Amino acid sequence: MKLETQLAKLAELGLILNPDITIEDIIYAVDRHDLEQKPFELLLFSFGSEVEREPWGRRICNRVWNFDxxxxxxxxxxxxxxxxxxxxxxxxxxxxxxxxxxxxxxxxxxxxxxxxxxxxxxxxxxxxxxxxxxxxxxxxxxxQHDGCQFYALDNGQAMILVYCTPAIASKLGDLCDEDLEPVIPA
Structure with a gap:
């Protein structure tokens, strides 16, 4: 799936690139081909990371965090x-x-x-x-507020944390073909 299509689908769920971030910032660290061969999971991992080039310290998306x-x-x-x-x-x-x-x-x-x-x-x-x-x-x-909560995708010794509503977590799980688990069980 084209990277731009993945970005559009995530944007529909409220997960957007921070204003100073470009596609080039994402593909600097992760090959476009890999992102398109393994849609959404690799992109969510990227969303939860910082840009791996100058200027340093720029997060790709403030709603996702790759927490080691x-x-x-x-x-x-x-x-x-x-x-x-x-x-x-x-x-x-x-x-x-x-x-x-x-x-x-x-x-x-x-x-x-x-x-x-x-x-x-x-x-x-x-x-x-x-x-x-x-x-x-x-x-x-x-x-936690406004009906949102923390959800996680297991990533080995790390987890990809997403803060969203249960409905969005379910849709993200469908896109990733893996359930996002609530960090705090209901």
Whole structure:
């Protein structure tokens, strides 16, 4: 399926390229032929990534994130994760004053943030360098709104996270020929 057709179908579901992103940015990292031979799944992976050329730090789509869950090394890692989750919801400032502390050797890890003038503190379980998905599911539950929720496509040690309605998740699953699973079971 032509890349442009895939992009149009995703756009119908509300998944669009960020304003400064072009098709050339996508095919710089993933061959057009591969994207067209394995429609939607590779494109969703690309949507969840950053452009792999200058200027650096540009996300392809703010509604999708390729979340490598083996990413906890030092203080600040949970802050980055939570900021990405907020960005997916379209409310990058849903949580404020986000702070974490990570000392894997000492076995100490926690996450704090403010939501609607309430300070939230989580003691985070440590499992080597893997993110604590239970704690992150609590964060996700707090920031979900407007009938949308977090869905995931398994990607090995990573997951492609999409923030959308159940109906859109079902349509994406049909396009990818694989069900998107809710991160927080109903």
């Amino acid at each position: 869950t083996e990413c906890i090394v030092s203080t600040g890692d949970y802050v980055k994760i939570v900021q990405n989750l907020c960005l997916l919801t379209g409310l990058p400032d849903a949580l404020t004053d986000i702070v974490d502390y990570i000392d894997l050797a000492a076995g100490e890890c926690w996450l704090e943030y403010t939501i609607q003038d309430k300070r939230q503190h989580w003691t985070v379980d440590i499992n080597d360098d893997w993110a604590d998905m239970l704690t992150l599911s609590y964060v996700m539950e707090e920031i």
